[in-house]
Amino acid sequence: MRNTLVLNAGYEPLSTVSLQRAVVLVLQDKAVVEQAHPVRVMRGTGVELPVPRVIRLRRYVRVPFRQRAAWSRRGVLARDQHRCAYCGRRATTVDHLVPRSRGGADSWLNTVAACAEDNQRKADRTPEQAGMAVLRQPFEPTPEASLMLALGLRRTDAGEWAGWLPLSA
Structure with a gap:
């Protein structure tokens, strides 16, 4: 129910x-x-x-009162409607556009929903370095x-x- x-x-x-x-x-x-x-x-x-x-x-x-929405993995998946930002299939993980190992932050503008396959294919690179296009640009929800x-x-x-x-x- x-x-x-x-x-x-x-x-x-x-x-x-x-x-x-x-x-x-x-x-x-x-x-x-x-x-x-x-x-x-x-x-x-x-x-x-x-x-x-x-x-x-x-x-x-x-x-x-919050002037900004708190970032969360669940929130990123919901924002992107559980669709992979690279291929459009069902997303189960969150990918950092600039990897955390390279100083990328856990933020609305640096994270997108991704399927496990594309997340692994991109690995520790930016989408440009991996030759992968982002279908929808990330945004910060109100x-x-x-x-x-x-x-x-x-x-x-x-x-x-x-x-x-x-x-x-």
């Missing part, structure tokens, strides 16, 4: 949690159900709860876009959470 979207007390999206964690937060009175599945219901001893799709925390959780990446969503497939996410309008 799909995860449940968690909103801060001020309705800002924070993250997603498993259905089980969402139910525990609601039952512990730490969150309220903002949007529930129209038909599905969870039943327990003396308890009946609609299956939550979106919950809101009752108390505000302070989240430090903090809002990185939230969408972290949630595993693109602007077009927010679906059931459309009204709750900043980029889905």
